[in-house]
Amino acid sequence: MRNRIDIVREEPISIAKSAEAEGDAELVRRAQQGEKEAFAMLVCRHEKRVYWIVQGILQNQADAEEVLQESFLKALKHIRGFRGEARFSTWLIQIAINEARMRQRKYRPGLYDSLDEERDDPSGFRPRELADWRANPEEAMAKEEMRLLLQQAIHSLPKIYREVFLLRDAERLSNQETAGALGISISATKTRLLRARLMMREFLAPHFKLSWRERLLARVKRRGRPRMGGHHDPL
Amino acid sequence: MIRCEEILREISNYIDQDITPELRRQVEQHLGGCRRCTVLVNTTRKTLTLVADNYVLELPREVAERLMNRLNACWGTLFIPPPENGLERER
Structure with a gap:
């Protein structure tokens, strides 16, 4: 049979x-x-x-x-x-x-x-990369390249943050399910998730942030064309 | 008025819509006047979108086959069949 x-x-x-x-x-x-x-x-x-x-x-x-x-x-x-x-x-x-x-x-x-020695301390984390990103980061690289970059970013997280991020944001479990699977409180889950997300963002930022030229153009667009010597720029 | 430190603390809950309406109103009021926090919120949100859209991974076929082979080999020794009449035996 x-x-x-x-x-x-x-x-x-x-x-x-x-x-x-x-x-x-x-x-x-x-x-x-x-x-x-x-x-x-x-x-x-x-x-x-x-x-x-x-x-x-x-x-x-x-x-x-x-x-x-x-x-x-x-x-x-x-x-x-x-x-x-x-x-x-x-x-x-x-x-x-x-x-x-x-x-x-x-x-x-x-x-x-x-890696296990990392503690839940979101207050100690200060984002360094504060430049804005391009509107469509996915246009910056090919699909496979993006997939590898995201894997690298996830792997760069210390273990306690990586676990939470994988369950919550990669596998889309709820806070409650994540907490249950990891044997931690919902509060600890949220704290670790915050830190994990900010660290992920920090890792990815250099790949997607606007160039100085794009930033300048974006600023001009926001504030209007800069004035030169009190006169409108003829261009 | 809510401060940048509090935005940093609540950014994740704000993105997940897991905050009270009052706190949400305060966060949005702050974001309206603080470009740094707006960038922080937007780029964190983009991070999550990138992961949701691109972290789709396949299981290597040979890994799946080896898993099924091992389960096949161990089924008889690991699975405890239910009693014939469908009733649990009293211990």
């Missing part, structure tokens, strides 16, 4: 249709009854998200893949115990983050210790 999970991979189009038609809650219910196909659909729906969250935290592809696998294995092991108090995705992300943190502690303690 063919394995149902194998069937799912062989027929991606039919998965996409049925996965869209069914909510996670129904798929979880079916998976809890032992339907491999339902669990496979949950995997297909969330694997990308889980992978890029842990990749963002660990910044290492091999580690991220290991954690991705361990997270889904753990979800499979405990799926019958999942009672649906939180959304399945939040529960899964919580598992993945715990796995990622355990991996950091177990295999790479030295690498992450200094």
